[in-house]
Amino acid sequence: MSFLGFLDGLGGPHVRDGVIHLVVVLASVHALAAVTAIHVPHIRYLAILPEIVMLGGAVLLLGVASLSDRPVRMSVTTVGTVVISGASMGLAWWQWADVRQHGPFTTVAGAVVTDGFSALIAILASTAMLLTALVGDGYLRREGVEGPEFHVLAMVSASGAMIMGQANDLIVIFLGLEIMSIALYVLAALNPRRATSGEAALKYFVLGSFSSAIFVYGIALTYGATGGTNLAHLTSYLSTHALSSNGVLLAGMGLLLVGFGFKVAAVPFHMWTPDVYQGAPSPVTGFMAAIAKAGGFAALLRVFVSSFGTLRPDWRPIVYVIAIVTLVVGAGLAVVQRDVKRMLAYSSINHAGFVLLGLQAADARGVSAALYYVFTYSFMVIGSFAVVTLLGRSGDVGHDIAGYRALARRQPVLALAFAVLLLAQAGVPFTTGFLAKLQVVAAVVDAHSAPLGFVAMGSAAIAAFFYLRVAVLMYTPRRPRWVPPGREIVFDPIVGPQASTAAREGSGVSGQAEPEIAPGGSLDGGTAEGAVATVPRTLAELRLWSGSERTVAVVERLNADLLIDREAEAVEDGAGGRRVRVPPAAIVAIGICIAVTVVFGIVPGPLVDFTHHSTLLLLR
Amino acid sequence: MNPSQVNVIGMDLVAAVHKTGPDIATFVVSAIIIIAGAIGVVFSRNPVHAALSLVMTLFGVAVLFIEQQADFLAAVQIIVYAGAIVVLFLFVIMFLGVDRRENIAAEPLHWQRPLALVLMAAALAGVIALGVGSHWATGQQAVAGSTTAGGHSNVYLLGKSVFTTYLYAFEATAALLVIAVVGAVVLARRPSLPSVEPETDARGAAVSGQPGPDGGLHDAAPRGSAAQDASPADVRAGQSLVKEAGR
Numbered sequence: 001m002s003f004l005g006f007l008d009g010l011g012g013p014h015v016r017d018g019v020i021h022l023v024v025v026l027a028s029v030h031a032l033a034a035v036t037a038i039h040v041p042h043i044r045y046l047a048i049l050p051e052i053v054m055l056g057g058a059v060l061l062l063g064v065a066s067l068s069d070r071p072v073r074m075s076v077t078t079v080g081t082v083v084i085s086g087a088s089m090g091l092a093w094w095q096w097a098d099v100r101q102h103g104p105f106t107t108v109a110g111a112v113v114t115d116g117f118s119a120l121i122a123i124l125a126s127t128a129m130l131l132t133a134l135v136g137d138g139y140l141r142r143e144g145v146e147g148p149e150f151h152v153l154a155m156v157s158a159s160g161a162m163i164m165g166q167a168n169d170l171i172v173i174f175l176g177l178e179i180m181s182i183a184l185y186v187l188a189a190l191n192p193r194r195a196t197s198g199e200a201a202l203k204y205f206v207l208g209s210f211s212s213a214i215f216v217y218g219i220a221l222t223y224g225a226t227g228g229t230n231l232a233h234l235t236s237y238l239s240t241h242a243l244s245s246n247g248v249l250l251a252g253m254g255l256l257l258v259g260f261g262f263k264v265a266a267v268p269f270h271m272w273t274p275d276v277y278q279g280a281p282s283p284v285t286g287f288m289a290a291i292a293k294a295g296g297f298a299a300l301l302r303v304f305v306s307s308f309g310t311l312r313p314d315w316r317p318i319v320y321v322i323a324i325v326t327l328v329v330g331a332g333l334a335v336v337q338r339d340v341k342r343m344l345a346y347s348s349i350n351h352a353g354f355v356l357l358g359l360q361a362a363d364a365r366g367v368s369a370a371l372y373y374v375f376t377y378s379f380m381v382i383g384s385f386a387v388v389t390l391l392g393r394s395g396d397v398g399h400d401i402a403g404y405r406a407l408a409r410r411q412p413v414l415a416l417a418f419a420v421l422l423l424a425q426a427g428v429p430f431t432t433g434f435l436a437k438l439q440v441v442a443a444v445v446d447a448h449s450a451p452l453g454f455v456a457m458g459s460a461a462i463a464a465f466f467y468l469r470v471a472v473l474m475y476t477p478r479r480p481r482w483v484p485p486g487r488e489i490v491f492d493p494i495v496g497p498q499a500s501t502a503a504r505e506g507s508g509v510s511g512q513a514e515p516e517i518a519p520g521g522s523l524d525g526g527t528a529e530g531a532v533a534t535v536p537r538t539l540a541e542l543r544l545w546s547g548s549e550r551t552v553a554v555v556e557r558l559n560a561d562l563l564i565d566r567e568a569e570a571v572e573d574g575a576g577g578r579r580v581r582v583p584p585a586a587i588v589a590i591g592i593c594i595a596v597t598v599v600f601g602i603v604p605g606p607l608v609d610f611t612h613h614s615t616l617l618l619l620r
Numbered sequence: 621m622n623p624s625q626v627n628v629i630g631m632d633l634v635a636a637v638h639k640t641g642p643d644i645a646t647f648v649v650s651a652i653i654i655i656a657g658a659i660g661v662v663f664s665r666n667p668v669h670a671a672l673s674l675v676m677t678l679f680g681v682a683v684l685f686i687e688q689q690a691d692f693l694a695a696v697q698i699i700v701y702a703g704a705i706v707v708l709f710l711f712v713i714m715f716l717g718v719d720r721r722e723n724i725a726a727e728p729l730h731w732q733r734p735l736a737l738v739l740m741a742a743a744l745a746g747v748i749a750l751g752v753g754s755h756w757a758t759g760q761q762a763v764a765g766s767t768t769a770g771g772h773s774n775v776y777l778l779g780k781s782v783f784t785t786y787l788y789a790f791e792a793t794a795a796l797l798v799i800a801v802v803g804a805v806v807l808a809r810r811p812s813l814p815s816v817e818p819e820t821d822a823r824g825a826a827v828s829g830q831p832g833p834d835g836g837l838h839d840a841a842p843r844g845s846a847a848q849d850a851s852p853a854d855v856r857a858g859q860s861l862v863k864e865a866g867r
Contacts, residue, residue: 038784040783040787041787059798062802109786109788111785111789149806153799153802153806156798156799160795169789172789172792175792175793175795175796176792179796182803186802189807230785
């Protein structure tokens with residue numbers, strides 16, 4: 001009463017009424033809150049710590065870089081990213097240990113599941129992030145696009161893959177997919193000096209958005225058919241209800257398969273892959289191949305094997321066909337590629353087909369085989385693209401296969417590293433690639449789909465051709481330039497007009513029908529400048545110059561034969577002839593990739609056990 | 621539902637909802653609004669009129685939502701679609717110039733309109749045939765019980781599920797929005813460095829992804845030259861995210 005009296009004294013009854021009114025309103029709001037109190041679900045933070053660290057680290061890095069007065073040094077960004085990824089990886093290992101000890105659990109109202117499977121995907125995503133940070137460091141310095149964006153976007157993308165791996169709800173899977181993909185779209189466009197980078201990003205974005213829309217449509221139909229989006233709910237609903245008319249459910253499942261198929265680049269939905277892999281900055285391509293496959297296959301395996309497990313008879317034939325087409329098209333089209341990045345893109349499609357074998361097997365063995373494949377493939381592909389990054393030189397150009405000729409002579413260690421990674425991808429014994437292929441094929445044969453196993457092995461044989469082609473080319477010395485018999489000329493369009501004019505003036509011959517034949521017969525025509533008689537620039541000029549149709553025919557044929565040679569010379573004479581500088585960070589990254597690939601190929605036990613114990617929570 | 625018991629669901633479709641006179645009247649009126657708006661979108665010559673017709677369609681759909689007791693959905697429909705998306709359309713139209721006339725009769729692919737009609741008819745026939753001929757519905761009700769169960773409104777129930785069942789998804793959306801903003805800024809504020817890929821080689825022949833006869837030396841553009849050439853104000857403007865670091 002004294003308070004109200006004080007108010008009376010202060011401003012009269014008017015103020016007093018107002019305050020009372022306010023108090024009443026506040027009290028009613030409080031009462032409403034008491035009535036409608038909701039119980040926020042219990043959160044076990046261990047389950048979501050790896051991606052909290054990853055996302056928080058990304059935001060921290062972005063904040064520091066944006067707020068500091070001076071530009072943040074590249075080394076600081078890279079070290080920060082490595083530390084954050086390492087911390088995230090450590091937490092993922094903690095999850096793994098916890099799951100092994102106390103068993104899997106779900107948290108945050110059943111939206112998140114922590115089982116061996118999710119822990120493995122988290123370890124994989126954080127490792128891929130760590131390696132990519134090391135590879136990207138040198139690349140960004142070389143390209144002059146330094147700044148924290150690359151690392152920030154990549155970290156967010158990695159956390160998206162982690163979310164996909166542990167999602168226990170279709171909506172969470174979708175959000176993880178989008179977090180991963182949107183960051184990848186931007187990463188693909190990161191190099192402003194390459195027009196193809198922007199083109200790749202646009203293609204990826206448009207097609208990716210389309211596939212995301214299809215995916216959401218699938219979620220909606222699945223929700224309509226089962227009354228929930230939670231995977232545990234789906235599992236229990238489908239295992240306790242015999243649906244006599246499940247058209248909506250099947251349509252939803254099909255659309256989900258399309259959405260996943262796009263992300264993992266399975267064949268009818270692979271159209272974006274070659275262009276995006278070729279156009280995106282090389283470290284991003286390696287990261288994209290590892291992360292998108294890890295996240296996509298993690299969610300795909302979890303949804304289809306554990307939740308749609310009772311619908312196996314419905315989806316296994318579809319996956320069977322998709323796997324065959326993916327294997328064959330991926331391997332077949334990789335053979336005809338001239339660009340190494342494009343070749344690796346088609347090879348990644350082929351690898352997606354192999355992982356689909358694990359899905360097609362649709363049992364615990366298939367899942368662990370698919371996981372093993374995704375895990376080991378990530379190291380191979382990041383390592384391969386790390387080498388490609390280094391050889392791309394400034395501007396990230398010159399990925400033509402011809403540039404790899406005689407790489408072993410120039411840079412033996414890099415060539416050896418690339419050869420090992422390519423052979424591992426081909427599935428040579430004593431590498432993880434061999435064990436990966438062996439396991440998925442064994443799983444699919446066990447699941448009574450032996451023909452699929454045969455197709456897979458056939459495609460592996462085709463794939464071995466194009467991997468070995470690059471490996472052999474690296475160890476093939478450069479051929480001497482071709483000289484027409486008896487003539488001291490160089491038919492070489494690479495030689496510039498200055499040189500040829502000088503040569504013509506020097507020898508006093510100016511493109512007549514009967515040229516003088518210069519004495520001597522050195523094979524090294526390109527460098528023996530004084531000996532060069534004349535240089536016909538076109539076939540018509542050559543015809544005029546030699547007066548012989550036969551010579552023209554021979555030259556034309558040799559042109560075709562030596563196409564790769566000539567372009568190899570072009571590259572070697574240019575920047576490719578110099579040794580590329582290999583930054584220490586990239587050496588570490590490639591070293592880790594090769595170590596994992598070779599060590600676990602020779603001593604397979606630990607990694608096989610690791611994936612074998614990474615079972616799904618709801619697998620039955 | 622008891623999980624242990626195995627039900628055979630979907631044999632019979634959900635019983636038809638009892639329709640009253642006002643229900644039907646509301647449906648007819650809003651259906652007319654929707655279809656009139658849709659026709660307006662397709663046939664308006666002026667793009668602004670088309671956009672406004674779209675608002676009419678969306679409004680009619682919102683009325684139908686209210687009739688289905690989905691108040692919140694109706695409000696979101698108006699706020700998000702009519703309020704934000706159509707306004708975005710109008711922005712783009714105004715930017716490009718309202719007065720610009722395009723000859724929409726000129727088709728680069730003259731067969732695509734008939735083809736679109738055929739495909740649309742086929743898709744529609746397929747959906748109708750499936751809806752009539754086969755029992756697609758599993759019989760599961762997506763929303764269990766009345767929308768006003770327990771005396772709580774639609775909005776309350778939605779809000780509750782956002783902070784309970786879908787809490788994690790809600791938080792993940794925050795990450796999604798952050799990355800969308802960061803991505804947009806990265807793409808918008810990129811320094812315009814000169815391209816390293818020559819469009820044509822020395823003789824004017826197109827080189828597509830292969831090293832040209834200049835020996836694959838595409839190093840004509842010095843690194844970060846544009847950023848160095850740019851005026852201090854430009855550099856400052858672009859500095860919030862993109863920094864020329866460590867040099």
